[in-house]
Amino acid sequence: ADERLDVIGPSGDPPWLSKAISDADDEGAAMACIRREHAPGFVHWFPRCYRHSLWSWRYPVHELLVSQTGRRLPVVAADGAVVRHRPDPRRRPYRELLERALLSTPSDPHLLYYLGRACVDEGLWADALRNLDAYLASEGGYRWHRSEGHLLRARVLTALGHVDAALESYESAHATCDPRAEPLHEAAILAARSGDHDRACRYIDIGRTLAVPQEVQLFGKPDVPYVIDIRAYREPAWQMTCSIVDQHRC
Secondary structure, eight states: OOEEEEESSSSSSOHHHHHHHHHHHHHTOSEEEEEEEEETTEEEEEEEEEOTTTEEEESSSSOEEEETTSSOOOEEEEEEEEEEEOOOSSOOOHHHHHHHHHTTOTTOHHHHHHHHHHHHHTTOHHHHHHHHHHHHHSOOSOHHHHHHHHHHHHHHHHHTTOHHHHHHHHHHHHHSSSOOSHHHHHHHHHHHHTTOHHHHHHHHHHHTTOOOOOEEOTTSOEEOOTTOOGGGGSHHHHHHHHHHHHHHHO
């Protein structure tokens, strides 16, 4: 198992879960979401308890729960615990599974995004760029994946040595949804390494003013999107980026 449940509160049986399920019954809800830390700095809401008769899983990996009714179903938040994910370091055959799934639905934005990401993880730069470009040219899918797609594309272009194109993609990643800080950290370092210190400082000045983005969750209240690393919005992160930029100024 690569997840551990941490209950926030007294030890023993987690009363928060029974209360959440009771609340779901009272409200006629179809799902309860729980906080999940999928990596250090990344905490988001994730479906954990749902009515099997109303939902079904879609996709072979990076699955999504889809309403079988075709309409929006009521959801509640089960606050009081965090599921902490620590991935197994062994390689998973995600890329092969995604490539196989795309044979039947070659324009599916969800599959294209995750295939591009899998190629980045394996250092397959040409394949990553092709799939990410196809994803960004498609329509639909999760809106924050658009920002992530540009961010991944910038990393690929950086690896390939295309600095100007990479900086352009970092700027698109920053601005595609609500303004976000993570791409500006990487863009500032890349600009400094390429000798453009004024541009690097401009990225830092913009990034330091940003608040952590929010989006409305399934249960109707705003919280942090799952792609956001909240550490990137804190002053220690900017101090570290400034230190790296200053090293390249000398």
